[in-house]
Amino acid sequence: MAVIRTDRGLDRLVNFTDAAVAIAITLLVLPLVDLVTDDEEHSVSSLLANGDTLLAFAISYVVIASFWQGHHRVFEYLRDYSPAMLWANFLWLASIVLIPFTTQLLADQGTNDPAVNALYISTMVVTTGSLLLIEWLAVRDPQLQRAEVRGTLTVRGAAVALGLLLIALVLAVVAPAVGMFWLLLLFLSEPLERLGRRSRHRETTHGRSDG
DSSP: OOOOOOHHHHHHHHHHHHHHHHHHHHHTTHHHHHHHHHSTTOOHHHHHTOHHHHHHHHHHHHHHHHHHHHHHHHHTTBSOOOHHHHHHHHHHHHHHHHHHHHHHHHHHHOTTOHHHHHHHHHHHHHHHHHHHHHHHHHHHOGGGBOGGGTTOOOSHHHHHHHHHHHHHHHHHHHOGGGGGGGGGGGGGHHHHHHHHHHHHHHHHHHHHHHO
């Protein structure tokens, strides 16, 4: 039986994804609410005394916001989706909704526990890897892309970020004293991607000159 797909189908996919991300990012604040609720004086000092909880909230808020931004960027290129892309998106969502749980572990156990760090970063690896898969599926099938931007979508950014996350995962286990600060390696994503683009441009230019 032929699969019937309309523009509304892509809208529903994006809207469902946005709603799930909104719920996940909202759940991050619940531990902070519990801290204030459990404190009879409802003082700010009770929050400041729980630095691990505040740090875990801040890290995860930025993480989810960054992942949503990357997802939004990719889907801006698309006019349609494939069944494989749909399931890759569900994998992406599974890792997103797991972040509030791993955030609570960070708050409870601290950022010096290698097992907790590994679980948290592993979740990010799944998120980045599934988005990379979505991009790859879109690049492989240009008809899924909007005509005006067709051919401009690449997987370079997600591939670099995935590589850096895998390095951070190993370092977080080997050197747990640094904790989640290994995630600062992700700031190298853009410079490395630019360096890769320049290298490919030089190779292309030299190739044309030799020809």
